[in-house]
């Protein structure tokens with residue numbers, strides 16, 4: 472469980488409010504997406520959660536422990552992947568990094584070895600386990616950072632852009648792990664990513680931050696439903712569209728976008744198509760994806 476109360480961070484003499492009175496409650500076992508455009512305050516928030524930055528005001532509790540006042544207990548609650556793979560030692564090998572961090576978290580050597588083998592094999596790094604991380608590609612370093620964050624199965628995992636630079640296969644592995652950790656171990660996962668398809672697939676709930684302030688905090692499904700375009704439908708038909716209908720034909724499939732003021736008007740469109748002898752393949756209400764919703768929220772907030 473992560474509890475954030477009125478968290479605020481001001482930087483320097485310019486008094487930039489990088490994070491402004493942010494409150495979030497993230498229950499155990501949930502995967503929480505923390506989104507925002509560049510410079511919105513995501514990394515600053517995660518650094519305060521990880522005890523790397525002291526809040527100007529407000530509170531963070533990890534698993535019930537206050538990050539400032541009960542620092543060591545709070546630090547034992549989480550594993551983190553922070554920007555630029557800064558949670559790994561570049562002069563050590565992948566294996567040595569995992570051993571070091573596993574032992575630091577209090578695991579026995581045999582426990583660390585077993586877990587390290589699983590993680591490195593899963594990420595396709597087993598063959599390179601004895602090579603220094605400093606000589607790895609960015610994607611490989613990111614994989615070591617992820618393995619390090621997960622080595623001790625912490626109750627909370629903080630992931631800042633975890634799939635950045637990963638290839639398709641590794642992205643799949645990491646996404647599956649995240650879902651499995653939350654589902655099977657009840658791990659609380661906070662995730663930031665600009666890859667909104669990853670967030671949409673994984674996160675139960677999403678918060679959007681802009682210029683340090685929250686502009687949304689909702690279950691993903693509700694967030695998407697709230698932005699459903701009630702007046703837009705997509706009709707697919709066999710063959711070409713009759714004259715007078717606006718349609719696009721690509722690879723033998725004709726698609727028409729129809730905007731109506733009242734859903735009942737869809738019947739009229741279908742009737743007119745039938746009168747032309749057109750065969751319908753499908754009729755669907757257009758569903759926005761998280762990218763549409765995110766852009767709408769961020770633009771709304773900038774015009775407010």
Ligand SMILES: Nc1ncnc2c1ncn2[C@@H]1O[C@H](COP(=O)(O)OP(=O)(O)OP(=O)(O)O)[C@@H](O)[C@H]1O
Nearest residue numbers: 482483487489507508509510511512513514515516
């Ligand atoms: N060390 C610092 N000193 C002064 N200002 C800072 C510092 N770090 C961040 N900022 C400012 O705080 C704001 C939030 O930055 P932050 O890095 O938290 O954003 P972000 O949401 O993680 O962005 P991105 O998606 O680009 O990584 C920005 O205006 C940034 O310029």
